[in-house]
Amino acid sequence: MVAHVFVLVEENHSYSQVIGNAAMPYTNMLAQKYSLATQYYANRFNSLPNYFMLTVGNLVTTNDLYTGTVTANNVARAVTKAGKTWKIYAESLPNIGYLGANVFPYGKDHNPFAYFSDVINSSSQASNMVPFTQLATDIQNNTLPDYAMIVPDFENDGHDCPPGMSNCSDTQKLANIDQWIQSNIGPLIGSSAFALAILLLVPWAGRRQGRIVDNRRIDRKTWRRLCDEENPNVSIIIERDITSNQMWVLWSTFYST
Secondary structure (H helix, E strand, C coil): CCCEEEEECEECCCHHHHCCCCCCHHHHHHHHHCEEECCECCCCCCHHHHHHHHHCCCCCCCCCCCCCCECCCCHHHHHHHCCCCEEEEECCCCCCCCCCCCECCECHHHCHHHHEHHHHCCHHHHCCEEECCHHHHHHHCCCCCCEEEEECCCCCCCCCCCCCCCCCCHHHHHHHHHHHHHHHCHHHHCCHHHHHHEEEEECEECCCCCCCCCCCCECHHHHHHHHHCCCCCCCEEEECCCCCCCCHHHHHHCCCC
16 A cells, blocks of 8 residues: 555656657656556647546546636545645746736646645645655655645746756657756655555656557546546556556556555
8 A cells, every 4th residue: 555646747758759869768667567557548739638538537628728716626625635645746836826817837737736726725735736846855854745846947848948048849848857866856756655565656747649568448537537546555656648447457567565
């Protein structure tokens, strides 16, 4: 049974662009060492609906410019109700609990928690939305939450060009993602907490094409349900995109209890 669930979300690249790409040696090493979901598909081509599917279990909207409030059941509500802790580590978040619009390179449409009524109406819940730099402190202090989502900013998630570049190739975007994951997620993977019981999930938002261990098709709703349940000990699952069925087959093939 895992003690912590971490979801790291990257952007705008398909399975074929990531897996086997020489520009992403670290990511591919993780995929080979741990688990790789090859039948995981996006529900939409744009970002925000997929983030909602991961955390709410339905699309909520098809518009990345959505400004409404989500009152539906969600991961934050479920985790809190269970007496567990959660955080979203959002890179370039202006301040703890920030609920406002995009402030480049931070993107609100990559932070679904900022739309939840549970968070908007509670300062204590809102304080669980923290800048990404807090992750290193939480690892060092052994204060990691039970559930966490990690969202790099636009410059480091493959959405836009890397920092300092106004124009770039797709290869440069992917190489930057790979270096970012190694530098920023590597310490989490190497931590004593991870060695004990952390499940790290790495979906890529904003793509629909795809190709799991036994050929079952999976989507983000399955992913959200998975995060709500107790699961065998698995370390990392990397996928590319997201629709339906169960993901338990992965658990039986890697680090199962």
